[in-house]
Amino acid sequence: MKIVYFAWVRERIGTAEEEVALPAGIVTVDDLLHWLKGRGDNYAAALQAPEMIRVAIDQEHVPHSQPIGHCSEIAIFPPMTGG
Amino acid sequence: MKIVYFAWVRERIGTAEEEVALPAGIVTVDDLLHWLKGRGDNYAAALQAPEMIRVAIDQEHVPHSQPIGHCSEIAIFPPMTGG
Amino acid sequence: MTDISVLVQPGPIDLAAEAQRAAPGGDAGAVVTFAGYCRDEDGRLQALEIEHYPGMAERAIERIATEAAGRWPILNLRCIHRYGMIAPGEEIVFVACSSKHRHAAFEAAGFVMDFMKSKAPFWKREHLSDGSVGGWVEAKDTDDAAAGRWHRL
Amino acid sequence: MTDISVLVQPGPIDLAAEAQRAAPGGDAGAVVTFAGYCRDEDGRLQALEIEHYPGMAERAIERIATEAAGRWPILNLRCIHRYGMIAPGEEIVFVACSSKHRHAAFEAAGFVMDFMKSKAPFWKREHLSDGSVGGWVEAKDTDDAAAGRWHRL
Numbered sequence: 001m002k003i004v005y006f007a008w009v010r011e012r013i014g015t016a017e018e019e020v021a022l023p024a025g026i027v028t029v030d031d032l033l034h035w036l037k038g039r040g041d042n043y044a045a046a047l048q049a050p051e052m053i054r055v056a057i058d059q060e061h062v063p064h065s066q067p068i069g070h071c072s073e074i075a076i077f078p079p080m081t082g083g
Numbered sequence: 084m085k086i087v088y089f090a091w092v093r094e095r096i097g098t099a100e101e102e103v104a105l106p107a108g109i110v111t112v113d114d115l116l117h118w119l120k121g122r123g124d125n126y127a128a129a130l131q132a133p134e135m136i137r138v139a140i141d142q143e144h145v146p147h148s149q150p151i152g153h154c155s156e157i158a159i160f161p162p163m164t165g166g
Numbered sequence: 167m168t169d170i171s172v173l174v175q176p177g178p179i180d181l182a183a184e185a186q187r188a189a190p191g192g193d194a195g196a197v198v199t200f201a202g203y204c205r206d207e208d209g210r211l212q213a214l215e216i217e218h219y220p221g222m223a224e225r226a227i228e229r230i231a232t233e234a235a236g237r238w239p240i241l242n243l244r245c246i247h248r249y250g251m252i253a254p255g256e257e258i259v260f261v262a263c264s265s266k267h268r269h270a271a272f273e274a275a276g277f278v279m280d281f282m283k284s285k286a287p288f289w290k291r292e293h294l295s296d297g298s299v300g301g302w303v304e305a306k307d308t309d310d311a312a313a314g315r316w317h318r319l
Numbered sequence: 320m321t322d323i324s325v326l327v328q329p330g331p332i333d334l335a336a337e338a339q340r341a342a343p344g345g346d347a348g349a350v351v352t353f354a355g356y357c358r359d360e361d362g363r364l365q366a367l368e369i370e371h372y373p374g375m376a377e378r379a380i381e382r383i384a385t386e387a388a389g390r391w392p393i394l395n396l397r398c399i400h401r402y403g404m405i406a407p408g409e410e411i412v413f414v415a416c417s418s419k420h421r422h423a424a425f426e427a428a429g430f431v432m433d434f435m436k437s438k439a440p441f442w443k444r445e446h447l448s449d450g451s452v453g454g455w456v457e458a459k460d461t462d463d464a465a466a467g468r469w470h471r472l
């Protein structure tokens with residue numbers, strides 16, 4: 001599973017993308033965020049306020065309750081500030 | 084007193100501007116419009132529906148109840164259709 | 167203090183030059199422009215003739231622009247209105263408004279356009295493709311309503 | 320059917336060319352454009368750095384544009400968003416919208432801008448005049464509120 005990070009999420013984690021093997025029991029986006037948060041201080045710093053975090057599955061914005069299902073790319077990033 | 088006409092008011096009256104000597108008793112714009120209307124068929128055709136007619140005194144739009152007072156130019160025209 | 171400029175002219179409006187001129191610098195974060203065009207009315211129309219009241223036209227637009235500047239924190243406001251014969255596809259009117267933030271620029275430009283439609287002394291007449299002169303364009307109730315929606319409660 | 324075009328690019332937006340390109344012909348009577356600029360923040364700012372999510376950025380803007388085209392009878396809708404380093408005074412984003420009548424063009428352009436602020440994957444970071452890298456620009460509640468005001472009841 002490829003995960004990509006943007007903006008301060010990317011900076012705090014320290015990488016722009018990585019391949020991860022999800023353990024059993026990770027069903028929803030919410031599960032994924034909690035699991036990632038436990039992977040180290042850098043992840044904890046990036047994901048400390050999950051309600052701030054936006055997630056896209058295969059480039060579509062999804063709620064945290066969304067089941068991950070089969071997908072090729074999950075993106076994790078802060079609130080967007082375009083325009 | 085100089086009166087200028089625009090658009091279909093001008094066309095129906097048949098002139099773009101004229102000098103008129105107002106008779107005594109013409110106080111408001113409304114008085115003026117009624118007096119003009121009696122000056123001939125062309126004026127009657129132009130001013131038959133006074134509620135349609137817009138008036139500016141010295142280039143300021145005014146209501147029909149406005150006293151004419153001292154001024155150098157009165158303009159009479161249909162509703163505006165700019166933009 | 168808003169920088170207001172008003173032009174009433176017979177010739178074309180150079181939209182490319184106006185777009186460059188509208189680029190702000192400094193404190194402005196948003197520029198909204200409006201351009202109004204002569205439609206071809208499915209080929210029925212040869213030209214629009216726009217009559218205006220010289221002097222009052224400029225004053226009326228300046229008054230509308232000043233009112234907009236009093237309502238929204240806008241930095242620059244430019245209003246150009248043509249008169250004379252205008253072919254389908256040509257621009258009739260142009261407004262550019264810059265502001266620090268976008269909502270003020272959108273609102274002020276919309277306000278100016280709504281008022282230019284019904285409160286500035288311009289009148290349109292149609293010249294038709296068959297060579298005849300059509301009627302004067304009638305004022306629309308919707309244009310009065312559009313201006314009316316800005317009235318302070 | 321609305322003609323939609325979306326560009327996400329690092330280079331400058333040629334506003335003069337875009338203004339000419341937006342000129343309609345035919346049935347369009349109104350063109351509204353919006354350009355968003357990098358402010359100088361009273362000299363504090365050297366540049367804005369805009370990070371984006373390639374691929375999703377285009378898709379998200381296309382989705383916003385398609386939603387606008389479903390809500391208003393618009394003829395053309397062009398959306399350009401830059402990424403990379405942007406100096407004060409330079410444009411960041413551009414929208415042009417043409418329609419038969421002006422209100423649809425104003426509404427659709429405002430709608431697209433409100434959604435590009437908070438629903439398209441771009442993030443701004445400040446580079447300061449003293450050479451340091453400032454923080455990421457925080458999302459504003461007012462931008463969420465601006466997008467929220469378009470929700471169908």
